[in-house]
Amino acid sequence: VTKREDNARAVAATVDAFGEINVGLFNAGLNKPRFFMDIDEDNWDLIMNVNTKAMWLGMQETARQMIAQGKRDYPYKLINVGSIASRKPLIDVTVYCTSKYGCLALTHCGAIALSEHNITVNGYAPGVVVTPLWEQLDKDLVKIGFKEKEGQAYEDIVRDALQIKRVSYPDDVKGTAAFLVSADSDYMTGQMIHIDGGWCIQ
Numbered sequence: 311v312t313k314r315e316d317n318a319r320a321v322a323a324t325v326d327a328f329g330e331i332n333v334g335l336f337n338a339g340l341n342k343p344r345f346f347m348d349i350d351e352d353n354w355d356l357i358m359n360v361n362t363k364a365m366w367l368g369m370q371e372t373a374r375q376m377i378a379q380g381k382r383d384y385p386y387k388l389i390n391v392g393s394i395a396s397r398k399p400l401i402d403v404t405v406y407c408t409s410k411y412g413c414l415a416l417t418h419c420g421a422i423a424l425s426e427h428n429i430t431v432n433g434y435a436p437g438v439v440v441t442p443l444w445e446q447l448d449k450d451l452v453k454i455g456f457k458e459k460e461g462q463a464y465e466d467i468v469r470d471a472l473q474i475k476r477v478s479y480p481d482d483v484k485g486t487a488a489f490l491v492s493a494d495s496d497y498m499t500g501q502m503i504h505i506d507g508g509w510c511i512q
Contacts, residue, residue: 311338311364317371330379333491334372335389336365341406341443343450354405361409365390365416369431373424381428385499388424389490390417390433394506397435402456403447410435414502421500430499434486437506438467438477473508 311317324331339361344353369388376386395403396410413433420431438444448464451457457466464477483505489495490503504510 311368312359314367314371317364317367320368321371321375325375331372331375331386332382333387333389334368335391335487335491336368337391338364338368339391339393339443341403341447341450343402343447343454343456344405345402345454345456346404348454349405357405357409358412361406362412362416365413369416369420373420373427373429376429377427384493385496386427386429387491387495388420388429388431389487390420390431390502392417392433392435392502394435394437394504394509396502397504397510402451402454417502418500425499430496432490432495432498432501432503434483434490434503434505435510436478436483437472437504437509438464439483440477440479467509468507471509471512472506473511476507478505478507 321331340357342353342357344350369390372388373386379386390413392413393406393410395407396414398407400407414435417431417433424431448457448460451463452460457463468475468477486503486505490498
């Protein structure tokens with residue numbers, strides 16, 4: 311997903327299969343925690359390329375196809391998967407935060423730039439979602455010495471940061487994703503909806 315030609319191929323394959331493309335959802339992401347002074351160029355480039363560059367390329371190639379298809383009576387939709395990390399400075403994952411600030415900027419700037427083509431750009435920003443990415447992050451936080459034991463990251467965030475006192479699961483997120491790709495969100499653009507148990511207001 312970090313190469314333009316791969317994104318272009320994915321768009322072409324979608325058009326070959328379905329005849330056109332009306333929605334693009336961009337969800338590639340990874341996290342490799344480092345304390346600020348331990349960040350190196352490899353860590354920076356890996357996270358920024360997957361989390362931000364890939365989103366930009368995917369948006370651009372998808373929008374290019376949508377523009378070629380011409381305006382419709384309904385908006386085309388681009389959906390970006392963000393993170394609480396675009397709202398909270400988390401010192402153990404500075405590069406991840408930076409990449410997700412970039413995701414937020416792509417959502418805002420894309421919404422303005424693509425509005426003339428009847429393309430809306432919105433996103434959703436989860437907090438702690440139990441997925442393989444978070445399970446690996448939990449291990450990595452112990453490895454770099456930020457947490458003492460596996461599971462502590464979950465416990466600390468639920469106790470100290472969340473208003474809804476539990477972690478979330480993919481089922482907590484899918485309804486918002488479905489809403490954003492549906493006609494119910496046709497009058498929205500440039501929005502990032504937080505699904506974080508209240509973390510963003512803490």
